[in-house]
Amino acid sequence: MKKLLIATALVALTAGGAMAQQTIRMGTEGAYPPFNFINDSGEVDGFERELGDELCKRAELTCEWVTTDWDSIIPNLQSGNYDTIIAGMNINEERSKVISFTQNYTPPAPSAYVALTPDADLEGGVIAAQVNTIQSGYIASAGATLLEFATPDETVAAVRNGEADAVFADKDYLAPIVAESGDALVFVGEDVVLGGGVGMGLRQSDTELRGKFDAAIASMKADGTLNTMILKWFGEDADVF
Template sequence: MKTLILAALAATTLGGAAIAQEVRLGTEGAYAPWNFMGDDGEVDGFEIELGNELCERAGLSCTWVVNEWDTIIPNLVAGNYDAIIAGMSITDERMQTIDFSDNYYPPDPSKFAQAAGADINYDDLSGIRIGVQGATIQAAYAEQNFGENNTILSYETADQSVADLSAGNVDVVLADGGYLAPIVDGSGGALEFAGPDVMIGGGVGIGLRKDDDEIEAKFNEAIASMKADGSLNELITEWFDPPNTFPEE
């Protein structure tokens, strides 16, 4: 009986290798231009195009799952999807729980955005309200460096922190430069960058379960091939302004 089950199992596994392996990609859908809900109601963005291309190169059959940011790691570990492609920076804290692929977006300075003309002393921040998205590298950084003398407000989505910045409920927002740049550009002069750039994180990679080495290897190979033929830089240039591309080798 046991052998029969084993044989059946082997047959399904071997059979499965012939058709493309199914991989579910988890994303947030609220972090333009990385990933967002398009006008057609489906996820769209830099990472959606990237993820689809990576899957094609790796011979995987991929589907997208939208999951809120604050539970995106626990739900990966629990197996609700197999990979996180959601603008997630590679950090040591996260590496304790999950693995990351090689980065597909180079380390990007985080920036402060403020209402145009606001008078804030960035050399010695005190008594101001700083908006961040919860469970991000910026949230950890702000808590650590500015937590004592300022109020840190953490939001479920980055969009909410920007909405509250426009509404005057926070004084500054600290977020990825690549996320803030189009917002500041498009705000018609209402928002501006200020203060120093802050380097945190080791670039953006695909989050994976620790035991999924096979998928990790496939993604790494696909990322390397996109870096090598220049298509990754092309995609970055297409979606980001100013583009933060990988240096030419």
């Protein structure tokens, strides 16, 4: 009887600990492979899904995934619709004024131009970019005509249908699209490195939560699992830590 009571108490303690585990809502776009996308089962998938699940495990958090449109991703964080942004968001000074970032979980990576022909006019032409990205900000200040779209696939479609001379986006996003285009799309011009790498965005008041994710990212860098994950999703030539 005594053993039964002890066993029952242990089960109750374990259950209580599990119930007390903090639930965090992870906000992502679900439309930016290989960072994040929706798979055939209708679930969030990609590099950031695998990474986010591992970070939550290390931080001892229960995590739920929420998808949202990119152009409202920061306002929805601030209004409490989710607790983090994990959506291929580069760390930069402008965003850091309104949200806080963890340390980066990918190194600073190049952005690139893609067009139908190698002689596309990148300086005086029309360049497509996704709204509210570091790429759209760069084009806006570079002198070319900026054509913004809500989703990344619309930017590529604008090039294919002749609305834009080129698209400017993360090279990691564009590379598989170019490879699968059957030479219909080509990289043009020089790569441009923007931002401080991709990190998780959080409300500035959530310092404790940011600290937990920072520690989890640091542990993945230290034991090499983050580099392994980067190479899995972005290829053997990807930049690692």
